Amino acid sequence: MRIDVVTIFPDYLAPLELSLAGKAREKGLIDVRVHDLRQWTHDRHRTVDDTPYGGGAGMVMRPEPWGEAFDALGIEGATVVFTTPSGQPFTQAVARELATRDRIVFACGRYEGIDQRVLDDVATRAEVREISLGDYVLNGGEVAALAITEAVVRLVPGFMGNAESLLEESHTLSDSGARLLEYPVYTKPATWRGHDVPPVLLSGDHAAIASWRHDQAVRRTAERRPDLVHPSVLLDDVEIRPVRPSDAGELYVLQRACWVQEQHDNPDVRIPALHETYDDVRDWIARDTVLVARSAGRLVGAVRGQLDGEVWEIGRLMVAPDLAGRGLGRTLLRRMEELAPEAATSYALFTGAGSARNQRMYKKAGYRLRGEEFPGAVRMEKRISPR
Numbered sequence: 001m002r003i004d005v006v007t008i009f010p011d012y013l014a015p016l017e018l019s020l021a022g023k024a025r026e027k028g029l030i031d032v033r034v035h036d037l038r039q040w041t042h043d044r045h046r047t048v049d050d051t052p053y054g055g056g057a058g059m060v061m062r063p064e065p066w067g068e069a070f071d072a073l074g075i076e077g078a079t080v081v082f083t084t085p086s087g088q089p090f091t092q093a094v095a096r097e098l099a100t101r102d103r104i105v106f107a108c109g110r111y112e113g114i115d116q117r118v119l120d121d122v123a124t125r126a127e128v129r130e131i132s133l134g135d136y137v138l139n140g141g142e143v144a145a146l147a148i149t150e151a152v153v154r155l156v157p158g159f160m161g162n163a164e165s166l167l168e169e170s171h172t173l174s175d176s177g178a179r180l181l182e183y184p185v186y187t188k189p190a191t192w193r194g195h196d197v198p199p200v201l202l203s204g205d206h207a208a209i210a211s212w213r214h215d216q217a218v219r220r221t222a223e224r225r226p227d228l229v230h231p232s233v234l235l236d237d238v239e240i241r242p243v244r245p246s247d248a249g250e251l252y253v254l255q256r257a258c259w260v261q262e263q264h265d266n267p268d269v270r271i272p273a274l275h276e277t278y279d280d281v282r283d284w285i286a287r288d289t290v291l292v293a294r295s296a297g298r299l300v301g302a303v304r305g306q307l308d309g310e311v312w313e314i315g316r317l318m319v320a321p322d323l324a325g326r327g328l329g330r331t332l333l334r335r336m337e338e339l340a341p342e343a344a345t346s347y348a349l350f351t352g353a354g355s356a357r358n359q360r361m362y363k364k365a366g367y368r369l370r371g372e373e374f375p376g377a378v379r380m381e382k383r384i385s386p387r
């Protein structure tokens with residue numbers, strides 16, 4: 001693969017000499033060339049920018065130097081990547097795509113950007129990709145070109161010593177189609193500053209180690225990047241169905257277990273769920289709309305709904321503590337919202353004033369705080385968009 005980088009700050013790309021890309025160059029796997037755009041200027045000041053047509057702050061990069069640069073580099077058939085905050089988000093999938101190219105030319109802009117006619121002209125004789133490193137503003141395109149080059153080069157066949165390890169990485173699709181974040185890693189010593197390595201990793205039991213690592217990856221992904229995976233992957237063996245009278249016992253026990261944390265977070269609050277009797281539970285599962293979640297024969301979650309006027313009151317949303325953080329709560333909430341009768345115009349629920357994690361989840365689901373439900377508990381509501 002040949003990579004050309006055009007920039008007014010060639011030293012910015014010096015890191016490509018080092019690290020991974022450096023080795024790839026030694027192996028002849030990639031040929032990286034960095035070019036100073038100013039070599040394609042002809043005035044004493046080697047000018048690459050001018051004032052913007054239509055006015056406004058800052059300067060715009062002139063088209064002529066770029067045009068001459070691309071002419072000189074011969075970009076026919078190449079993939080020309082303009083790194084720009086208005087580009088397509090860069091992802092591992094884009095990296096895999098670019099890694100199939102023979103020739104990539106990075107155009108690193110500065111100032112307010114490059115005259116648009118440069119991109120329009122290049123598009124007549126090469127593939128143009130406008131790619132953004134992320135939703136934040138940098139001062140130029142060099143950092144993005146560096147990062148994209150590293151992410152692409154390491155996917156070039158023959159580059160990674162053990163291609164095997166590429167399969168296990170974050171953002172790499174696993175067999176079940178899940179894109180899971182990495183599990184935590186450890187090395188010697190087994191105890192460091194009083195911190196022990198998780199015993200399972202010292203057990204030699206590879207099945208247990210693999211299961212522990214998967215659990216850790218699922219937990220991290222659900223907590224840090226729920227957007228990455230389809231809920232079904234996190235809950236691949238969970239069945240959600242309407243409650244049956246036979247669920248009452250388990251539900252009563254689960255309710256007690258799930259509200260212990262709530263009591264910890266709200267020590268001075270009298271929490272109704274912890275003061276209900278078994279018969280109370282049997283009464284409301286007979287009266288209300290109730291969904292339960294079961295996994296491996298165990299009741300692991302539940303939620304109820306009841307109509308109060310035009311408000312679909314959602315409550316008793318519970319997830320077995322050992323399965324928290326996998327998106328089951330959000331899935332149960334969404335499923336109960338879907339069961340709201342036509343007459344309902346809003347959803348409402350309440351949680352502990354001290355239950356930050358719950359409130360965060362409800363806010364992510366579109367609920368907004370609506371004052372006190374009772375001492376120590378906050379009410380949250382969400383309008384139902386017209387159906």
Ligand code: JD8
Pocket residue numbers: 083084085087108109110111112113114131132133134135136137138139140141142144
């Ligand atoms: C190229 C000029 C600076 C941007 C006025 C600040 C990528 N993820 C990313 N954030 N920022 C960039 C990026 C910024 C650039 C250029 C890329 C060329 N600037 C401009 C518009 C607002 N200044 C980027 N990839």
